[in-house]
Amino acid sequence: MLLTAKWVLPISQRPIEDGAVVTEGPKIKDIGKFKTMNNKYPDEEVINFGKAIILPGFVDLHTHLEYSVFRGACDDLGYADWKIQLTKKSEILKKGDWILSAYLGALEAIQSGITTIADITKGGASLRAAKDAGLRGIIYYEVTGMDHTKVPEIMIETENNIDKWINQASGTNLTIGFAPHSPYTVSPPLYRSSTGWAREHNFKICTHLAGSKAEYDFVKYGSGRLPNEYWDTVGWGDILWQPTGVSPVKYLEEWGVFDGGNMLAVHCVQVDEADIDILKKYDVSVAYCPRCNAKLGMGIAPLSGFLNCQLRIGMGTDSPASNNTMDIFDEMRIGLLLQRGITRSSGFTAEDFVYMATLGGARAINLHNDIGSLDQGKQADIIAVDMSHSHQIPTRDPYSALVYTANQENVVLTMVAGRILYRNCKYTTLDEAEILKKAEPIRRKLKME
Ligand SMILES: [Zn+2]
Missing domain, CATH: 3.20.20.140 (Metal-dependent hydrolases)
Structure with a gap:
């Protein structure tokens, strides 16, 4: 899978504008400029997040x-x-x-x-x-x-x-x-x-x-x-x-x-x-x-x-x-x-x-050899944060945008070990409606509803 966005933040190195991350199974296979990655891996499925920031989870x-x-x-x-x-x-x-x-x-x-x-x-x-x-x-x-x-x-x-x-x-x-x-x-x-x-x-x-x-x-x-x-x-x-x-x-x-x-x-x-x-x-x-x-x-x-x-x-x-x-x-x-x-x-x-x-x-927690940055060989724990909203534009510095303008509603992808858990407001492993429905009677027990 080739994930691309306006910004890729590897954390271990400077932000990559028009960057891409390539995953294979549970791991990160490669990272770099989109053009380079696309030429190198022409057969990979591409997911383009547009005006967004891709970073480690x-x-x-x-x-x-x-x-x-x-x-x-x-x-x-x-x-x-x-x-x-x-x-x-x-x-x-x-x-x-x-x-x-x-x-x-x-x-x-x-x-x-x-x-x-x-x-x-x-x-x-x-x-x-x-x-x-x-x-x-x-x-x-x-x-x-x-x-x-x-x-x-x-x-x-x-x-x-x-x-x-x-x-x-x-x-x-x-x-x-x-x-x-x-x-x-x-x-x-x-x-x-x-x-x-x-x-x-x-x-x-x-x-x-x-x-x-x-x-x-x-x-x-x-x-x-x-x-x-x-x-x-x-x-x-x-x-x-x-x-x-x-x-x-x-x-x-x-x-x-x-x-x-x-x-x-x-x-x-x-x-x-x-x-x-x-x-x-x-x-x-x-x-x-x-x-x-x-x-x-x-x-x-x-x-x-x-x-x-x-x-x-x-x-x-x-x-x-x-x-x-x-x-x-x-x-x-x-x-x-x-x-x-x-x-x-x-x-x-x-x-x-x-x-x-x-x-x-x-x-x-001593997991830095496996996670925490987007580096070749590390686990593909990756998120994408949308930056296309009015409260975020213009986005010139991705670090500034993440800390000073973004919130949890802006997350559009959550991936753990190459497996997508959440994309565009939909969960792949959990039944959101069912969980929310079942939470209500518990809150009533706590005299909150
Ligand atoms: Zn505590």
Whole structure:
């Protein structure tokens, strides 16, 4: 197949005007000027997207597909209140509801040009949806538990379930990872033994870290709403929690959670220079989730500090429960504008953010040899973004157009491993009408309709 458009953005090299990408099976066979490619491969089927940009599919470093049905259910709350309300509403859903909710998330991911997800899931709903949708990614098995006595029990359950998940993921573009949820939901012994176990078995690890001030106060001072109202909500009210006197990042370092690397930390808003040095020391990569962080009043992550230390950074949308859409364009745009606002400088460019949403994200989860740029031999994870609308013309700089003018409605092609998942508003792997119809009764259960 030969895909051509006004612009091709390989990411690994300068944009190609009137460019083309040739795919063969799951891989990219060649890339260059359309004329050259057309002469070289005269028999290839040509798809011409016209005034559009072809680029690698987005890597979304933080998703919870299964929370998609909660869109709008917990709006306008600070982090602790949001978490409490989300936890209470989650009780209402049954297993099938979670799966349907994850399908809803998969629909949106595909429509947004997201081809790779790094998804944290508790019951595995995201695994099923991502598999049926044909997405690529890492599905992290989530554990929580503050009761020290239950660590052995949790680990046996984890080993059993992960084995099943690995079987379910075989033959797909998904791998299974491991995610201790966060410092306020995972006890120190559980963090230590589970991450040790995960590294022994070569699982990639992900954790929420240093997100809200509520989490910071919990770890450092043992105070705030998380060890009180939230713990009461989840039945941990009788467990004693002692203040540690250190930041969340330092706390995890002290418990050996970063030892051995292979760690993706989500949020990292409540961090200072010493924390960033620790992240660098253990080569921890970071998912920057600016919209979720701003919407829940968590703050703004110090991106320039991360980049000065050359941390591996990518963009994360988090779930529609917190950040009501999975629109990576919005994430790049708002993420960039917030940084400009707080640093009072123009230090970041649109190109920096497109990099973070593609190759930067791929590096953060060590998939950069396969995805993240359009290079010969890499996987054909490719999207096309239409630029023919009035709000986008004239398009002289494709990076600028993507970050400052585009949104998820402009995506006209989503391809994973050479397979078209979405083209011109039509899905090839999922039944959009059926999923939307089935989502309505679930939203009624949540008292949202
Ligand atoms: Zn999350």
